[in-house]
Amino acid sequence: MICLVLTIFANIFQTGWTGVNERTFIAIKPDGVHRRLVGEIIRRFEQKGFRLVGLKLVQASERLLKEHYLDLRNKPFFNGLIQYMSSGPVVAMVWQGLDVVKTARKMLGETNPADSLPGTIRGDYCVEVGRNVIHGSDSVENAQREISLWFHQQELTCWEDSSEHWIYE
Numbered sequence: 083m084i085c086l087v088l089t090i091f092a093n094i095f096q097t098g099w100t101g102v103n104e105r106t107f108i109a110i111k112p113d114g115v116h117r118r119l120v121g122e123i124i125r126r127f128e129q130k131g132f133r134l135v136g137l138k139l140v141q142a143s144e145r146l147l148k149e150h151y152l153d154l155r156n157k158p159f160f161n162g163l164i165q166y167m168s169s170g171p172v173v174a175m176v177w178q179g180l181d182v183v184k185t186a187r188k189m190l191g192e193t194n195p196a197d198s199l200p201g202t203i204r205g206d207y208c209v210e211v212g213r214n215v216i217h218g219s220d221s222v223e224n225a226q227r228e229i230s231l232w233f234h235q236q237e238l239t240c241w242e243d244s245s246e247h248w249i250y251e
Contacts (some may be wrong), residue, residue, distance in 0.1 A: 106183045107219045107228035112170030114215035115191045118174050131249040136176030174232045183225050186218045
């Protein structure tokens with residue numbers, strides 16, 4: 083019931099999720115799916131203590147990808163990015179937890195894998211920026227926008243995590 087009320091509040095006032103209810107959008111890109119990194123990436127987020135509230139395997143349409151990457155439309159690599167992202171399945175996920183947007187970005191590493199530290203997803207599994215395995219929202223506002231592009235509200239699940247009292251004070 084609390085999740086439903088918070089969802090309605092977030093939708094009406096466009097405030098997004100805050101505190102332990104903050105949400106972010108994470109997508110494992112086609113190279114990550116083909117390289118069979120899905121389980122490892124999910125494991126890292128679960129072990130961190132974040133709650134998975136949405137998950138699906140999709141073949142993203144060109145329309146969806148152009149909307150998702152709208153801010154990059156004038157970049158010279160835009161068409162190649164759309165082609166790459168539509169070249170295979172994408173695992174779209176929504177994760178929830180305290181400061182999940184900021185923390186997830188740290189877990190992913192830098193966009194350019196050469197700048198990513200060992201221990202980050204891109205630092206451990208990527209070589210080139212054009213095949214950097216994973217996408218993560220860069221702000222709470224963008225997370226809200228991206229989640230609404232990739233998921234219908236009824237696809238997101240609110241559930242009580244029995245380990246939450248071991249993660250948060």
